Amino acid sequence: MSRLKAFFIGIWEFVVGDDWRTALGIVLALGATVLLADIGTAAWWFMPPAVILVLALSLRRAARAVARG
Amino acid sequence: MSGAELGLAVSVFLACAVEAVEALTIVLAIGTTRSWSSAMAGVGAATVALAAIVAALGPALTLLPIDVLRVVVGGLLLIFGLQWLRKAILRSTGLKAKHDELESFREETAAARAASRDGGSGFDGYAFTISFKGVLLEGLEVAFIVLTFGANQHRVGLAAGAAAVAVLVVLAAGLAARAPLAKVPENTMKFAVGVMLSSFGMFWGAEGAGAKWPGDDAALLAIVPGMLIVANAMVWILRRSQRSAEQALARTDVPDLTRARI
Numbered sequence: 001m002s003r004l005k006a007f008f009i010g011i012w013e014f015v016v017g018d019d020w021r022t023a024l025g026i027v028l029a030l031g032a033t034v035l036l037a038d039i040g041t042a043a044w045w046f047m048p049p050a051v052i053l054v055l056a057l058s059l060r061r062a063a064r065a066v067a068r069g
Numbered sequence: 070m071s072g073a074e075l076g077l078a079v080s081v082f083l084a085c086a087v088e089a090v091e092a093l094t095i096v097l098a099i100g101t102t103r104s105w106s107s108a109m110a111g112v113g114a115a116t117v118a119l120a121a122i123v124a125a126l127g128p129a130l131t132l133l134p135i136d137v138l139r140v141v142v143g144g145l146l147l148i149f150g151l152q153w154l155r156k157a158i159l160r161s162t163g164l165k166a167k168h169d170e171l172e173s174f175r176e177e178t179a180a181a182r183a184a185s186r187d188g189g190s191g192f193d194g195y196a197f198t199i200s201f202k203g204v205l206l207e208g209l210e211v212a213f214i215v216l217t218f219g220a221n222q223h224r225v226g227l228a229a230g231a232a233a234v235a236v237l238v239v240l241a242a243g244l245a246a247r248a249p250l251a252k253v254p255e256n257t258m259k260f261a262v263g264v265m266l267s268s269f270g271m272f273w274g275a276e277g278a279g280a281k282w283p284g285d286d287a288a289l290l291a292i293v294p295g296m297l298i299v300a301n302a303m304v305w306i307l308r309r310s311q312r313s314a315e316q317a318l319a320r321t322d323v324p325d326l327t328r329a330r331i
Contacts, residue, residue: 014209015145017152026147030140030278037279044280047271048292051147052299055267058155059303066164067314 019061025054073269073286076293077218078231080265084214085235087258088207093239094170094249095203098177099196107193111200119208123215123229130220139277142217143270149213150266154300157260162307167256170249214266221273264300268293 016023029050036043070078100108130138159165177199184195215232219225242250272282272292282288 014213015148017148019152019155022151022155023148026144026151026274030144030274033275033278033280034140042281043278044275044282044288047275047280048295051151051267051271051296055151055155055299056303058151059158059307062155062159063164063307063310 019058021061022054022058025050025057029054071286073222073289074224074227076265076269076289077222077224077228080262080269081211081214081218081228081231082235083258083265084262085211085232086239086253087255087262088211089236089239090170090250090253090255091168091173092204092207093243094173095177095207096200097243097249098174099181099199099203102178102181103196104191104193106191107196108200110192111197111202112204114197115201115204115208118205119212122209122212123225126216127220127225130216131223131225133220136277136279139221139273141277142221143272143274143277145270146214146217146221146266147270147274149210149217150263150268150270152263153259154263154267157256157263158300158304158307160256161260161304162311164307164311170251170253170255174249218269221269260300264293264296268296271296 029047032050033043033046036046096108096112099111130142133141156165160167181195181199211232215225215228219228239250268289272289276282284290
C-alpha cells in the first residue's frame, strides 16, 4: 500500500510539480476552450492569455514566497 | 521536415542535452571515486529501462483518437513546460539558485567517498544504484517529452532519434573534457525548452479541445516567438520589482540625518 501511495505521489510530483494551481489553471482553461468551441465561437484566442495569466500568477506566488523567506 | 517536426527535434534535443549534462555529472562523480564498471552497469540498466518505457507507452499513446490525445497530451505538455519555464525565469532573476554542475560534482563525490564499500566482490552496489537512479530520474523527463511530442505528431522515432543524438553529443563532450560540463548554459537551454513545450502544449491542447488556430500549423510561428517575448518580459518585470524592493529596503536602513541635525 505504501509503495502504491509512493508511486502515485511520485507521478503527481513529476507531472504537477510544486505548484498545483498552475495545473488546475491549465485544466480549467482547456475546459473553457472546449465550451467555447462547443457553442460554435472562435475558441483559439482563449488559451494564450489564460496561459500568460497562469504563469504570471505562479511567478508572483514564487516571488512572494522568496520575499517572505 | 516541417516546422512542427523541426520544433519537435529541437525541443527534444535541448531537453535531453540538459538532462544528460546533469546525469553525466552524477556518473562522473561515481565513476571517478568508486567503480567505473559498476557505474556504467547502472547507466546501461537505466537506459534499458527508459527504452522499455518509451517502447511500451509510445505505440499505446498513438492508438488514442487524435483529439483525445491532443487535449490530454497538450495539457500535460503545457503543465510540464510551464514548470520548466517558471523555474528558468526564477533562476534568470536570481530568485532561485542556478544549477551548478561543479558544486553537484563535489557533493556527489563527497557522498560517494563517505559511503561504505562492500567487501571483496568486484561489484559496487552503491555505484550501480546511484548511477542507475541518476540516469533514470533525469531520463524520465526526457522520456515524457519524447513520448508526448512524438505521439502527437506520430513521430516517436524522430523524437527518440533527437534524444539519442543529444546524449551522444553530451557524452562526447564529457569524454573530451573528462570533467563535469560546467560551461553549458543550462538555464538558457531550460528557458528555451520551457518556451517550446509551453507553446506546443498550448497549440495542441487548444486544438484537441476543439479550437481551430488561424493558419493551422503556421500559428506556431506566432505562438513560439510570442511565448518567448512574454517570458522575457516576465524576467524583466521580476528583476525590476526586485530592484525596487531592494532600493526601498536600502532607504529604510539609512538613518534620517535631516532629523538628527535638527
